[in-house]
Amino acid sequence: DVKVTQSSRYLVKRTGEKVFLECVQDMDHENMFWYRQDPGLGLRLIYFSYDVKMKEKGDIPEGYSVSREKKERFSLILESASTNQTSMYLCAGGSNQPQHFGDGTRLSIL
Amino acid sequence: AQSVTQLDSQVPVFEEAPVELRCNYSSSVSVYLFWYVQYPNQGLQLLLKYLSGSTLVESINGFEAEFNKSQTSFHLRKPSVHISDTAEYFCAVRTSGDYKLSFGAGTTVTVRA
Numbered sequence: 001d002v003k004v005t006q007s008s009r010y011l012v013k014r015t016g017e018k019v020f021l022e023c024v025q026d027m028d029h030e031n032m033f034w035y036r037q038d039p040g041l042g043l044r045l046i047y048f049s050y051d052v053k054m055k056e057k058g059d060i061p062e063g064y065s066v067s068r069e070k071k072e073r074f075s076l077i078l079e080s081a082s083t084n085q086t087s088m089y090l091c092a093g094g095s096n097q098p099q100h101f102g103d104g105t106r107l108s109i110l
Numbered sequence: 111a112q113s114v115t116q117l118d119s120q121v122p123v124f125e126e127a128p129v130e131l132r133c134n135y136s137s138s139v140s141v142y143l144f145w146y147v148q149y150p151n152q153g154l155q156l157l158l159k160y161l162s163g164s165t166l167v168e169s170i171n172g173f174e175a176e177f178n179k180s181q182t183s184f185h186l187r188k189p190s191v192h193i194s195d196t197a198e199y200f201c202a203v204r205t206s207g208d209y210k211l212s213f214g215a216g217t218t219v220t221v222r223a
Contacts, residue, residue, distance in 0.1 A: 004153070031209050035213075040119070040215055040216075041215060042114075042116075042200060042213040042214050042215040042216050043154075043200065043202075043211075043213040044213075045210055045211070048209065048210065050209065058210065090153055090154065092153075092154075094209075096204075096209055097142070097144070097202075097204050097209055097210075097211050098154075098211060099156060100156075101146075101153030101154040101155070102153050103151070103152055103153045104152075104153055
């Protein structure tokens with residue numbers, strides 16, 4: 001069964017902390033994506049990666065960075081967490097568009 | 111970038127009744143269209159997709175969607191819903207040559223007995 005696994009389902013951090021969200025896929029997908037999901041806004045793309053060490057900004061990259069050192073792993077980094085980054089974060093992988101999603105990480109910034 | 115409008119944010123429906131979820135997108139030369147479903151406390155799952163060919167596409171669990179280019183729509187329908195269809199449904203679109211999807215705001219379907 002295809003798996004996109006996010007390291008944490010729930011996470012609570014403090015304002016100003018550096019936060020790492022980890023995502024691993026086992027489908028050998030070229031492309032991996034990070035979205036945030038907010039009520040009434042649907043999913044918005046933060047960053048995506050089309051190859052190891054390659055990345056491209058999505059629609060809302062401000063305050064975030066990403067790392068893809070290996071094909072199967074794609075990390076989202078909140079450089080200095082702020083309360084407006086409290087949200088559900090979804091990782092996805094796919095050959096073209098996102099095909100398989102993780103179960104999400106619900107991140108609260110206090 | 112494409113914009114996607116899901117016209118209904120909440121759709122309550124009785125079990126075994128039909129349901130239609132509406133989706134419109136901004137026009138483009140060539141688009142690919144998708145419906146995703148998100149069950150409570152889970153990630154998104156691809157429900158069905160239109161890439162080319164027949165404008166009517168079907169999923170394995172009884173949903174269907176029709177691509178209408180002139181109306182720039184991709185509405186999702188099911189003739190008879192089950193309690194287990196309670197979920198949030200997202201319409202998404204991407205243009206040819208672009209990996210990025212644009213999502214609608216989502217429609218929450220609540221099926222009642």
